[in-house]
Amino acid sequence: MLRRTIASLKSSISLHITEEKDRICPKHIDSVITFVLGGPGSGKGTQCAKIVETFGFKHLSAGDLLRKEIVSDSEYGSMILDTIREGKIVPSEVTVKLILRELESGDNHKFLIDGFPRSEENRIAFEHITGSEPNFVLFFDCPEEEMVKRVLSRNQGRIDDNIDTIKKRLKVFESLNLPVIDYYAKKGKLHRINAVGTEDEIFEQVRPVFAACEKKATIT
Numbered sequence: 001m002l003r004r005t006i007a008s009l010k011s012s013i014s015l016h017i018t019e020e021k022d023r024i025c026p027k028h029i030d031s032v033i034t035f036v037l038g039g040p041g042s043g044k045g046t047q048c049a050k051i052v053e054t055f056g057f058k059h060l061s062a063g064d065l066l067r068k069e070i071v072s073d074s075e076y077g078s079m080i081l082d083t084i085r086e087g088k089i090v091p092s093e094v095t096v097k098l099i100l101r102e103l104e105s106g107d108n109h110k111f112l113i114d115g116f117p118r119s120e121e122n123r124i125a126f127e128h129i130t131g132s133e134p135n136f137v138l139f140f141d142c143p144e145e146e147m148v149k150r151v152l153s154r155n156q157g158r159i160d161d162n163i164d165t166i167k168k169r170l171k172v173f174e175s176l177n178l179p180v181i182d183y184y185a186k187k188g189k190l191h192r193i194n195a196v197g198t199e200d201e202i203f204e205q206v207r208p209v210f211a212a213c214e215k216k217a218t219i220t
């Protein structure tokens, strides 16, 4: 069903998906979806790797998917490159399409969606297109100066890991991403993690969230 609907997504996706008939991806799929949020350099990717190792989730990094699209000769490549260089948010229909392609591939039904949704537009597009919501949301809460320090020493050759773009990304984080975090906090779905400390210390805050999720799955 999902495979069929993804094919229809390719033709039906548009900026303004407003009608019920445009919803795709049936809610019946027994998936666990976790959104992983936090500012640039807050440690999302690092902690996702640990969650994958310990709890067997599939890690989908929105940023990695967009970067792959740049080098894959995609029609969106140059637009994505310009957007990332400016620290802005790529239009939701592009990002959701890439995420959906991953959600439907393979057998794993436990997903970490890292760096998404980064705006209310991202959130609403995902909910509308998939007809589903995350089971829970992690927020890595990190002071700005620590994020800047980490990004500047990340050393992955990223075009957006420079001080000018970081300043822009931090502004975008505050204006567009924080409202999404607030939204999930109000829904009672947010797990706030203090992102300062060693990687292992931080993972000890993350672990119980997923352990509780596993326990619940065993009981039900």
Ligand SMILES: Nc1ncnc2c1ncn2[C@@H]1O[C@H](COP(=O)(O)OP(=O)(O)O)[C@@H](O)[C@H]1O
Binding pocket: 038, 039, 040, 041, 042, 043, 044, 045, 046, 047, 150, 151, 153, 154, 155, 195, 196, 197, 198, 199, 202
């Ligand atoms: N707890 C931590 N303390 C110090 N540095 C960290 C910590 N967690 C991650 N890092 C480093 O900070 C940089 C950014 O981490 P990353 O996981 O890529 O963050 P994000 O995906 O949120 O941008 C990386 O170089 C990573 O090795």
Ligand SMILES: Nc1ccn([C@@H]2O[C@H](COP(=O)(O)OP(=O)(O)O)[C@@H](O)[C@H]2O)c(=O)n1
Binding pocket: 038, 039, 040, 041, 042, 044, 045, 061, 062, 063, 064, 066, 083, 084, 085, 087, 088, 089, 090, 091, 095, 114, 115, 116, 117, 118, 122, 160, 169
């Ligand atoms: N949902 C998303 C995620 C990332 N992006 C773009 O990709 C860039 C890098 O995202 P990322 O998640 O890899 O960045 P980090 O927070 O890991 O440093 C962002 O600054 C945006 O320009 C986006 O437009 N929409």
Ligand SMILES: [Mg+2]
Binding pocket: 044, 045, 061, 063, 115
């Ligand atoms: Mg990352």
